[in-house]
Amino acid sequence: MTGLSPKTRERLLYLISPIGLILIWQALLMMGIGDRRFVPAPSDIAQRFVKLLANGELEWHTAVTLYRVFLGYIIGAVPAVAVGLLMAMFKPVRVFFDPLIAALFPIPKIALMPLLLLAFGFGDASKVALVAIAVFFPVVVNTYVGAANIEKIYWDVAKNYGASQTVMFTRIVFFGALPMIFAGLRIALAVSFIVLVASEFVSTKEGIGYLIWNSWELLQVDVMFVGTVTIGILGLITSVIFQEIERWAIPWKTE
């Protein structure tokens, strides 16, 4: 590796641990250490992955999961940003929402699933609602903290230069809080996958969560791994897209 630039070397080092782990895993099973029925080799998982892709099953479950995440994320995040900003701007709003958030934030959102099934039935609506609720809290708290910590001088400038409440809201508070809003949206993205996959274990026949749970019941261990890996890949891709959006939306953010 002596001929390589330090940066390239770092990148290679970055890949060594996961690739090394997969190689050792494969080698151990090929040497007959471990039971391949319970712990499939990486090559088995890859084969199954390709098969599930070929018959369209994996795409379908992925599409359903992404649809639920996306819809729930939007429904949860948009009002969360609005409420967070209003809390920072108006004390009565803050006083009204503070105890609600303090009481509801620590409740594990998956515990609400039975209630949501009662309210919204077995269709997509209950899953979407769960994601929305889970997304709401980290986003509202981050938005509020971000907006409340906008330096006083910016409020003074805005006021002195004749800003109306509307201008204050859309040009000052929103943008001032934007870096923190994005931090909250980022946490919410991970949270939305976590709660959704868990909720898909029950009362649905579609989605990656269903794929994982169903394969557990059929003891198709390789399919369980395919589902888990798919979630990981989705998380990685959405996080990269998210970073690009953030870079575009906050051009003033210094690295």
Next chain:
Amino acid sequence: MAGERRGAAIDIVGLRKEYVSGAGRVLALDAINLRIAPGEFVCIVGPSGCGKSTLLRILAGLDTQTAGTIKVEASGWPVVNAMVFQESGLFPWMNVETNVGFGLMTRGVPAAETATRVDAALRLVGLTKFRKHYPHQLSGGMRQRGAIARAFVTEPAMLLMDEPFAALDAQNRTILQAELVRIWEQTRKTVVYITHSIEEALLLGDRTVIMTAQPGRIKQIIAVPFLRPRDVLALSASAQFGTLKLDIWRVLEEEVMRARAEIEQ
């Protein structure tokens, strides 16, 4: 552009400001009487904590007095006042151009007119090339130029400046002082300028108001005799300037010592 139009006339009578803080009532300003003529450049100096910034904030409408009145005659001007803050206060999320046009946007000035006026203001402070930059990409001096442009572009009858160059290095400060004098001489707005630097007060102002340590009262008002247009650099090297600076320092020194003694207690 301003032509015959002169800045605001300001008449402050019996102004008093009390704060209620944890320790009880604090008298920040007391018995402030000050009449400022249209187009006058008045500098206010005083020890730290003498309430000079509070006075400016009350003039700007960002704070309210406990007692007393302020009359501002600013008819014929689109905007009564614009403030330039110590830390530029340019919004980090807006580029220079948008920042400079902020006070026009809030007042519903049409886009085409805003563009023309912002262009002119950027040219005035030499930031045309940096119009698309964000504040974090600018030096401290350039940020203050942006803040000055943002104030001038609204055509305020009075300009309120709160130690606008205090955070700059000495060279940048000198350059910006000279530019401020040049810009002001073209437009002749009324300026109230807070500073802790006697030199700055003498270089820029028509009169220097010296304030007492807390509670802030007006201790003495000194007319600055230097003619305009002023050459800031030559002026600061003159003998008369040195003498006047020393005179003011003698008046101020007592207050600074008193303020320090109070802090150390």
